[in-house]
Amino acid sequence: MRKSKTKQNTIKRIASALAVGFINGFFGGGGGLVCVPTLERVYKLKTKKAHATAIAIMLPLSFISSIVYIFNNNINIYVLMAITAGVLIGGFIGAIFLKKLKGSIIRWIFISILFIAGIRMVIIWFITYY
């Protein structure tokens, strides 16, 4: 009984990791949002660890995708630097938040983000279709 449950869980773990990777490759970044719930429920990580570990996973994946992107496109370096500077600052603030805020608050913020992102995707799909 127990043996089949851990086998089932291992399959879920492998499948979800493959799925996240596919989303990242296909949409050129993304998959991080699915990554967090997967880490929480399938890999049994606690909320804050799940979010932080998701960054660890998405960093190299995004990095790889960004290299492919750079080869195929041109970006204004000043625009990129301005935005990156902001993102860096924000990132440090976010790191403090992740440490200080309660797990339940983080969960609710994340649920809102998931919801908004999902609705946005559906809207884009709808608009491009009709």
Place this chain on the structure above:
Amino acid sequence: MIHYILLSIAGIFSGVLGGMGMGGGTLLIPLLTLFFGFNQRLAQGINLISFSVMAIFVLIIHIKNKLVDVKVAIGFFLLALVTTILGAVLANIIKAHYLRILYGSLLIIIAIFEAVMEIKRVFGKTKTWTNVHMDNN
């Protein structure tokens, strides 16, 4: 000049979410496309690069705070790497349109599921958030 300041501000807000492991792109890409008028591709590329840079530093902080499960991260990443390449190849063949509705629906379903679980936990219907371990962390 003000253009760059506004871009940085947009970056800051997105970075906060990104630093919390909530996908900064979710905020940055709509901001860049809708507010600044960038095209989708460009916004995605900028998001990828700026996030990669930020993640390096923020990850160090998270590791110091003992918030990263390195073992899980490595295993997960190796698996995801395989399909990332597959996905990138298929992206040139299949139109994003078809997968977009699936992905969008998935995110909404997950959001609803997680909300229900959290409400259940708050009202004491389930003792702990995952029903497996106590957590307010």
